Amino acid sequence: MFWDELKYDDRGLVCGVFQDHESGEVLMVSWLNKEAVQKTWETKQTHVYRRTRGHVMMKGEVSGNVQNVREMRADCDRDALVIKVEQAGGAACHKGFRSCFFERVTEDGALQIEGEPLFDPAEVYKK
Helix, strand or coil, X not given: CHHHCCCCCCCCCEEXXXXXXXXXXEEEEEEECHHHHHHHHHHCECEEEECCCCEEXXXXXXXXXXXXXXXXXXXXXXXXXXXXXXXXXCXXXXXXXXXXXXXXXXXXXXXXXXXXXXXXXHHHHCC
């Protein structure tokens, strides 16, 4: 299968770029190991490798904001995947925003938050 042809880094990971399948908006970037790639393909729901926890998790497993896979593409070097998804629940970001890219770099080099979170992470993740 295609996951055997990917070029994983020395930690066994490839970069995953997750896009809205209709608009092309980049929702998030995450790392995937072979298990995460396989589970994503087989279940048609995104799975990512959580480096801080050292294991694979289904995106939205806790929050309910799952991603249904519509298309997957490998880049020319086969070390990254673009995964086009339907974002269920509205928010892809663990901080509650639709996209993880909610901070815009302004003309003076500062970061400016755009938009409002769709959920309260403290409530969802009980941290």
